[in-house]
Amino acid sequence: LYLDEPLLKTVTNFPDSLYIVYMYNGKVTSIPNYPAGFTHLILHETGLTSIPTLPSTLRVLDLIGNKGITSLPGLNNTTNTLELFQVSDNSIPSPPDLSAFQSLNNVYINENKWTGFKFNNSKVSIFQAMGNRFDTVPDLNPALVMTHIRLDRNKLTFADLIKLDVQGIQKPSGQFTYTYENQDSLGTKITTTLNQGANFTIDLDIDDALTSNV
Numbered sequence: 001l002y003l004d005e006p007l008l009k010t011v012t013n014f015p016d017s018l019y020i021v022y023m024y025n026g027k028v029t030s031i032p033n034y035p036a037g038f039t040h041l042i043l044h045e046t047g048l049t050s051i052p053t054l055p056s057t058l059r060v061l062d063l064i065g066n067k068g069i070t071s072l073p074g075l076n077n078t079t080n081t082l083e084l085f086q087v088s089d090n091s092i093p094s095p096p097d098l099s100a101f102q103s104l105n106n107v108y109i110n111e112n113k114w115t116g117f118k119f120n121n122s123k124v125s126i127f128q129a130m131g132n133r134f135d136t137v138p139d140l141n142p143a144l145v146m147t148h149i150r151l152d153r154n155k156l157t158f159a160d161l162i163k164l165d166v167q168g169i170q171k172p173s174g175q176f177t178y179t180y181e182n183q184d185s186l187g188t189k190i191t192t193t194l195n196q197g198a199n200f201t202i203d204l205d206i207d208d209a210l211t212s213n214v
Helices: 158-165
Strands: 020-024 040-044 060-064 084-088 106-108 126-128 148-150 177-179
Parallel strands (some): 040 060, 060 084, 126 148, 148 177
């Protein structure tokens, strides 16, 4: 079911045979309970302030730009089925713990201002957490075959970023994306005054074994 009707404010019921809802509507303020076997909930920029309890059959949870939604009732019902967790640019105050979720392979949590995130990393191939406040890198399984890691606009340091890059994660040739630009702060600001003509060695504070940029 695809709903993109700008005048629609309320959805009173879903057909019993429905298993996918894609709604892009800023005025909808309520939706009914999901029918049996429901698998895909996709809500983009709606006027919802809450959603019904998530069913144990859910495979895709895709919530982008729903500023009124502050919680995910029944999320733990989906520990064995949820494959895609897309909760970007919302108002959920703290991240849920997805450590027990066995089927996750795509995680998108951009623009939430969260300081960290726990998830089961046994199958994840795409992890995006741009625009948050991470000050440590997530724990990713070295046995993973990752295709995308995006950590732009967080609070990570050079040491954090390099630690993640050398964990031994398998990177398919031509398919791997790892971006981390525009961190809040990289190291400590130091002011050095030199006499004219003096030599200066820069320590990039990346690797303890490397103290020179020469």
